[in-house]
Amino acid sequence: MTTEVKGRFGRFGGQFVPETLMTALKELEEAYDKFKNDESFQQELRYYLKNYVGRETPLYFAERLTEACGGAKIYLKREDLNHTGAHKINNALGQALLAKRMGKKKIVAETGAGQHGVATATACALLNLECIVYMGAEDVKRQALNVFRMELLGTKVVAVEKGSATLKDAVNEALRHWVTNIDDTHYILGSALGPHPFPTIVRDFQRVIGDETRAQFLELENRLPNAIVACVGGGSNSIGMFYPFVQDTEVALYGVEAAGQGIETGKHAAAIQGGQTGVLHGAFMYLLQDENGFVTEAHSISAGLDYPGVGPEHCHLHETGRAIFDSVTDDQALEGVKMLCRTEGILPALESSHAVYYASQLAKTMSPDEILVICLSGRGDKDVHTISAALGGDLA
Amino acid sequence: MSQLKEAILSTTAKGDKAFIPYIMAGDGGLEKLQPTILKLQELGVTAIEVGIPFTDPVADGPTIERAGERALANGTTLRKVIETLTSFSEHIKVPLVAMTYLNPILAYGIEKFSEDAKLAGIKGIIIPDMPLEERDIVYTALKANDIALVQLVSLTSTPERIERLTKASEGFIYAVTVNGITGARSSFASKLEEHFKKIQEYSDTPVLAGFGISTPEHVKSFSDFSSGVIVGSKIVDSLVANDWATIEELVKASKVATVK
């Protein structure tokens, strides 16, 4: 279904970057092609995933959530149990190891709320790489503790004052830094976005989620699930989860975007549901933009979904109809938080809560002998402040 | 031959070097566009690069980025720039080179944009986030409207790539003189001359130097091994300060009298 021609997923993807980056992208592409099939590289990656990240993560049967929804059996893929608390480390570690093999001594990365930044800083501390992270000045203020975390891990955090001073501006700045320091620096992009080969690299390092899930289902239930639900911002957890199932057409794939205050209000982050095709940060994809082709700001209670674009492979899955994309509002995501806390004692990240809420509705329409799996991409400890403020102590 | 290349070759034929200033359309308001272009024309520039502001200008340094932010704040859009240029196009004597990121063109519609741009006096275009590999998206429409698609060649481009880029570049070859983004710099890599020679090997299209050129000395030093220069950040700063003397000095440095 998903074919890759010159870094394209159907008509999406590509390499829309300044000429100064092309050589670096080619170098990365060649290095990646070499190491992805290199047994010693894969062995090293597996070693760290097992001993450091704590994989494999459980595929947990959420019995009480299943009862509460009344329909399909619901399983949770527990990426929240990874070291640093989310799926982000899978990719950060993979790319840091790749950089090391490429002989790069320095890493640059962008971060929104700080999750990818912390994951990258962590991998760099582990592998002795110098690390610099760009973060929108607004986010630096809102996420002072994550800034401190990265600093604790030995990373330099640079506040970006430009533009809207949020994630997309941090990406701009990280790209600029990379362009200027290409000889010794690798850019660890945090989501399945950006110019080829990044969407492929990120997906390949995240596919461990789906690979494990698939094997776990076959062992546990001797069959595949009927439906998979994952949240989609840039789309790294979801593409990692979906990819190993793409050929299994009997498995329905659901990507859940952030509808923010509602798509009709314009304050949302649902690029597929409420955007048009365009080019940003190196890829042709669905994008939030105005009639002039200017990129507009995304809005979501979840910082990790607060990005105006969406990974090119998802755009292709949408266009071919292989995956179904829908969206969930801030309020509904908060319902998802409460539901999973109350029924399972698991505090999900606000990002993952979008998938939880959607799945809870979907499960109701399915029969008890059907199976649904939610990609629980991260834990919600980081979001307790936000959730508390949003619910205003209202826990009814 | 494109009008852009013709203009550059006729300049160098006289012994002068080509001088292309970059301006950010809408910086200080779109009403400034006409007087600025006409005055630059009077100073004897070879062509004018007209920057279109964009929300995410990844290839630009701080000076041009800030100019873009000011232009966006003034409500500048690609459509309005084209309209404004068209309104005085009969006065425009030098070729205009649009410099715009890809997405505004996609939103405009590639065919419609190419047609309108032609009417606005645009003879060439630089799309910094569209490498050679992706040019099919726009190429046919641009060609049909005689708009030259200028390619950038960077210091990091491999020899094989330099050959493909220079052969494909139309109007002129934009040789990036530093690793990185646009903006004024105090020094350049020493191997530049060699690099420029390599670039010129494959094509008779003139090679112009750009990125980081900010003084008459820079202009002169590049004259030794290129067909001319593109000056961006320094022009943008000078225009904001209304410092035409500096601009005049820069242009003068490209003329035969001072070059030799």
Add this chain to the structure above:
Amino acid sequence: MSQVAIKNGYYGDFGGSFVPEDLQQVLEYIGEQYEKYKNDPEFNEELKYYLREYVGRENPLYFAENLTKQLGGAKIYLKREDLNHTGSHKINNVLGQILLAKRMGVKRVIAETGAGQHGVATATACAMFGMECTIYMGAKDTKRQALNVFRMELLGAKVVAIDIGQGLLKEAVDEAFADLVANYKNTFYLIGSAVGPTPYPEMVEHFQSIISKESRAQHLEKEGKLPTAVIAAVGGGSNAAGAFAHYKEDQEVRLIGVEPAGAATLSKGSPAVFHGFKSYVLQDEEGNLLETNSIAAGLDYQGVGPLHAHLHSTGRGEYVTVTNEEVLDAFQTLSRVEGIIPALESSHAVAYALKFAPTLSPEDSIIVNVSGRGDKDVEQVFEMLNK
């Protein structure tokens, strides 16, 4: 028989149950139930299931290569309890006790909490098993830890602020015992540390012993031998109890408990009866409790579990102290060198390992119990380093 076996609720001279008669009867009942189920295959299968599927066990025994190289001595292994669901070893015991409560047919669980960690862990497990949950917390603590109160409520627990006395942990404990006595027929009191009257210390050690059960097998697999030493932080002593349990008979394995210098119960305290059991206590000659001063809320306690009092008095365990400065330094070192931010509690064990490992040879290997992750402490450390 072993020098560390438990007899009649005593670890050697320590432990026991010094409580009013009505409470004593309730505790005996809980003890009987615990004895009944702890070796029940079905019970253990269920516990194993949840530890694997919900908590994410087993967690890794990670070879800290960078740290080892930097220190140049023994090989350092980290037991990664920080990777457990809810972020520390606490959940091991909470799950065990809740499953016991479930077997006992009880529908309601109560617990006390100081900084909130044990309260959150208890509320978590209650949510999962659909148990009614009440958490007692000193009124002052509920204000200082408003966010943890919110978390417990989010998990469906009822948080009761105790506004008597000093409004701190001690008052919360008293209130919880009073509740247990009044409602024991349908209520289980879930204690989080290896303290309290019999049968709690033994029960907590038992449910935490999974830590050393795993680490022992993991170390044998990786190194083909037992470790030279196991190092764990000691406050009440639950993570250390679990980290040591399966090595107690292995005389060649040194068991090292690390206390905060400002709450060094075993180094500076003396035996006494306190909170319903006999152990070491930080007290003056008059028997008045001394003030403690540890940057780790989880270790800031005048008492210590009877197991540790016993291991200390018999010499089987070694108990050392580290200062707040050393702890802060270890917190930063592990973050920077291995990309692992440890809890301040666990940083005590790390701090001692930083001093200890270089004194050993490269043929030695030590296990440091990283009992929890440091996310909860980042704000505090930020303030301490920036003041």
